[in-house]
Amino acid sequence: MSADVGDGLAPAVEAVTTPSRTKLGQARGYRAIALVVASAMFMQQLDGTVLTVALPTMARDLGTPVTNLSLALTSYLLALAVFIPASGTLADRFGARTIFCTAILLFLLGSIGCAQSGSLPALVAARFLQGIGGAMMVPVGRLVLLRSVAKQDMVQALSWLVMPALAGPILGPPLGGLIVTWLDWRWIFYLNIPVGIMGVIGAMLLVPKVGGDARPRFDLPGFLLSGFALGCLLFGFELASRPDTGRTAALLLCGGAALGFLYLRYARRVSEPILDPTLMRVPTFGLSVIGGSLTRITQGAQPFLLPMMFQLGFGFSAAKTGAITMAGALGALAMKTLAPRVLRRWGFRQSLIVAGVASSAGYATCALFRPDWPISAILAVLAFSGFFTSFQFTGFNAIAYADIDKARMSAATSFYATFQQLTLSLGICTAATALEIGPMLSGRADLRLGDFSAAFLVVAAISATALLWNRQLAPDAGATMSGHSGAIAAEGSDRESD
Known part of the structure; x- marks a missing residue:
């Protein structure tokens, strides 16, 4: 792909004069690039969701209490915390494609190390190496996409990017159960190898070489x-x-x-x-970081609360719980093809406001779940919540970069990815704290359904506060990306009157 595509973050008015053949070629190009980047996201999501199912079996084989395996999980978090901020600078210095491929290879080496681990210390070290790769795969992969796709194609490109990645949480729980039951837990990590190899080959063949010309100070x-x-x-x-x-x-x-x-x-x-706080002065970026962070706190809380409520409160089996909670991911997957059309019709501001209200209402409805609810009704609520929550993330992820110039794109992706990871972890903390309020006030040790209801209402309220920042977006914010007809028409009228 030529350099002009990398520089093609141009106003929508320029896209109107582009020949249709060029548009078709660019569309095919961004879809291929998005799918290559999505392979890394899919691998990371699948690895995390499958691993949680296998922890008891892994602990037994390694001869350690299952609680000690938290060291393996936190070593991965530590690697993310340390190396995500460095990802943008490394991409500028050595090239985004080079760092992206290197990150995948590090993740694969860590996966092989995890599969070969015979002790807890070996597993912890391998997970740390895996985390170094994971810390750079997603933010640098997003940077590759942002630098290779024209702004008017960005919403559709991000939808293509996220769709395969959403398959990870859908496939993870049942696949983990099958592997642990019929194979060996080590195959959980071996699964990453073919996906990672395809990702590296695809990146070398399809992803343009962007970055690497500058030598920024580390x-x-x-x-x-x-x-x-x-x-x-x-x-x-x-x-x-x-x-x-x-x-x-x-x-x-x-x-x-x-x-x-x-x-x-x-x-x-x-x-x-290495993390530039002045990026928050860019209105669309700052509002996206704040609004997206509030929403992601709730996203981090829901996977923590739902399985516990279904198993401890309803008495459902782990298999039944996993099947029910898949509904949210299926709802999110269904949304991705609609997001570009919705944003084109109503724009970022109005769409994010409506999606925020719907998503928060869906989370609040989870507080009403009881064992006598029909399973079909629970599935419908979870699919509804997943649909609108995923729409918000598509919108936030796109508009965050609407007004970021090319020179600051690397810094912006590192900053954004850091807050994503931080607020997802904060979501678990918030949910756990809210869950303990009832027992603490009443002096009991057991959890009851009312405690889960209160926790869901707390995280739904946090999600709803994102509306305060969504309303601050300008009506024409991100119009170049969304192709929002009303904003573009208004802009054209202003030019004619001048």
């Missing part, structure tokens, strides 16, 4: 300071969701907040910080 002090801050915050959120770790969690969260404050002071004094 912000080592900022890398260390942000890594320690984010690591403390992620571990703090992780521990806050578990019993008997409140004091340690509080110390980590306070330490992470203090280090984060020090980083903000440091970032004001350097020209190219």
